[in-house]
Amino acid sequence: MGLRTIRELGDEILRKKSKPVKEMTPRLSTLIDDMLETMYSAEGVGLAAPQVGVLKRIVVMDVSEGRDQPIVMINPEILETEGEQTGPEGCLSVPGKHAEVKRAQKVKVRALGRDMNPYELEGEDLLARCIQHETDHLEGVMYVDVRTGPLLDNAAEEEYEEEEDGTEEKAGS
Numbered sequence: 012m013g014l015r016t017i018r019e020l021g022d023e024i025l026r027k028k029s030k031p032v033k034e035m036t037p038r039l040s041t042l043i044d045d046m047l048e049t050m051y052s053a054e055g056v057g058l059a060a061p062q063v064g065v066l067k068r069i070v071v072m073d074v075s076e077g078r079d080q081p082i083v084m085i086n087p088e089i090l091e092t093e094g095e096q097t098g099p100e101g102c103l104s105v106p107g108k109h110a111e112v113k114r115a116q117k118v119k120v121r122a123l124g125r126d127m128n129p130y131e132l133e134g135e136d137l138l139a140r141c142i143q144h145e146t147d148h149l150e151g152v153m154y155v156d157v158r159t160g161p162l163l164d165n166a167a168e169e170e171y172e173e174e175e176d177g178t179e180e181k182a183g184s
């Protein structure tokens with residue numbers, strides 16, 4: 012029962028390092044619920060606590076098609092990475108923009124679940140990309156810092172793609 016405000020690029024909280032969680036509390040449990048609700052509402056595949064103004068090492072993700080497979084990572088640590096992928100990345104804290112970012116193709120991460128029990132997770136493709144994007148947020152790193160291509164405008168790209176398609180002949184008219 013709580014959408015949180017997503018902080019945007021330029022807000023200095025996004026540049027700070029988040030602190031490890033020592034114990035689960037009712038407040039943190041509510042924070043996790045609110046982060047999930049905020050992520051689903053914003054149609055993101057992940058959200059890190061600093062994006063809602065809380066400097067704690069908490070991440071939520073859902074890369075499933077049905078948006079029904081939430082993942083909670085507390086104090087995540089990347090144990091291994093493998094390979095390389097380059098693809099488009101966006102961030103809820105940089106609305107309307109995207110850029111190409113080079114990431115590991117596969118990552119193995121250890122984290123605590125919301126029950127504070129440790130687990131390991133292996134991800135490839137978008138899940139691997141998301142894990143790296145979110146763990147960067149916990150270090151105050153934004154994808155705009157590590158991007159390999161120019162920062163592009165989503166609306167301009169969509170218009171261009173429609174023109175290429177011929178689906179929108181009078182784009183912008």
Ligand code: GNR
Nearest residue numbers: 055056057058100101102103144
């Ligand atoms: O919604 C999001 N999409 C996305 C696409 C490619 C790589 C990473 C992401 S994460 C992003 C949500 C967000 O800002 N998480 O911090």
Ligand code: NI
Nearest residue numbers: 101102103104
């Ligand atoms: Ni982000």
